[in-house]
Amino acid sequence: MVRFIEENITKMLETKIISKSEVLYAGGDDGDTxxxxxxxxxxxxxxxxxxxxxxxxxxxxxxxxxxxPTHLKPFDNQSAWxxxxxxxxxxxxxxxxxxxxxxxVMFLDYDGTLSPIVDDPDRAFMSNKMRNTxxxxxxxxxxxxxxxxxxxxxxxxxxxxxxxxxxxxGMDIKGPEQNSKYKKxxxxxxxxxxxxxxNYPKLMLTQGRKVLEIRPIxxxxxxxxxEFLLESLGYENCTHVFPxxxxxxxxxxxxxxxxxxxRQGLGILVSKYAKETNASYSLQEPDEVMDFxxxxxxxKKLKSGE
Numbered sequence: 001m002v003r004f005i006e007e008n009i010t011k012m013l014e015t016k017i018i019s020k021s022e023v024l025y026a027g028g029d030d031g032d033t034x035x036x037x038x039x040x041x042x043x044x045x046x047x048x049x050x051x052x053x054x055x056x057x058x059x060x061x062x063x064x065x066x067x068x069p070t071h072l073k074p075f076d077n078q079s080a081w082x083x084x085x086x087x088x089x090x091x092x093x094x095x096x097x098x099x100x101x102x103x104x105v106m107f108l109d110y111d112g113t114l115s116p117i118v119d120d121p122d123r124a125f126m127s128n129k130m131r132n133t134x135x136x137x138x139x140x141x142x143x144x145x146x147x148x149x150x151x152x153x154x155x156x157x158x159x160x161x162x163x164x165x166x167x168x169x170g171m172d173i174k175g176p177e178q179n180s181k182y183k184k185x186x187x188x189x190x191x192x193x194x195x196x197x198x199n200y201p202k203l204m205l206t207q208g209r210k211v212l213e214i215r216p217i218x219x220x221x222x223x224x225x226x227e228f229l230l231e232s233l234g235y236e237n238c239t240h241v242f243p244x245x246x247x248x249x250x251x252x253x254x255x256x257x258x259x260x261x262x263r264q265g266l267g268i269l270v271s272k273y274a275k276e277t278n279a280s281y282s283l284q285e286p287d288e289v290m291d292f293x294x295x296x297x298x299x300k301k302l303k304s305g306e
Contacts, residue, residue: 113270151166
């Protein structure tokens with residue numbers, strides 16, 4: 001979208017529909033001000049220019065704003081936002097107090113949370129240090145990666161068999177790998193699943209190599225995935241569970257809202273800038289996420305006397 005607008009603004013400059021002095025630049029929501037990610041935030045267009053393309057420019061700008069991943073909340077300043085969404089690192093003891101006597105279950109987004117945001121999505125690699133931290137976390141708490149990417153793609157980045165993976169915003173879920181006593185009776189199991197699903201027209205079955213995937217034919221998001229996973233783990237309507245969901249994207253807001261509405265657990269938004277969110281706490285970047293997860297691991301070890 002941005003590249004499309006840049007190309008067309010360039011054409012307008014060349015044909016003198018607008019002048020260079022009429023174009024103002026601003027960084028995106030993530031604060032990046034590099035030339036490759038500049039956006040056109042506003043244009044000073046007089047009445048004569050409107051008839052020659054000004055209306056089209058305004059239309060593009062409105063479209064860009066509508067597509068913004070997370071819109072800014074009208075806080076007076078950054079400090080006001082931080083006061084409402086304090087750092088999860090600074091409030092670590094308070095979070096532990098909230099979770100006291102409860103089973104912590106971790107839900108983690110991938111892009112922008114466990115790995116940095118990069119120009120090429122296929123190169124959104126997590127560091128080995130982050131991978132080791134997540135591995136240790138999964139040994140302490142049930143841990144789920146929830147992503148808009150396909151489950152296979154997320155797994156190719158994370159490469160940890162100890163986790164639950166919820167790809168496609170939770171539409172495709174797989175638990176930790178375990179040895180199954182049904183391996184030698186695969187055909188019987190597949191036949192049984194198909195026969196049962198005949199009575200459930202709102203469910204669809206896809207089959208891979210030694211894999212049966214059952215998906216609902218309904219509207220689905222990360223919030224519904226969170227609820228489904230908690231139920232699958234045996235924590236439905238359980239007062240002794242404390243879900244912690246960490247994410248940076250607008251799609252994570254559905255999960256944040258579920259936790260806030262139920263007053264159960266908490267959401268942590270990963271962002272350096274003030275954004276409208278249902279999360280209770282904030283972290284600025286993946287490095288802070290790693291610090292927070294490491295603190296949880298160390299706390300669990302101390303509590304267990306390891």
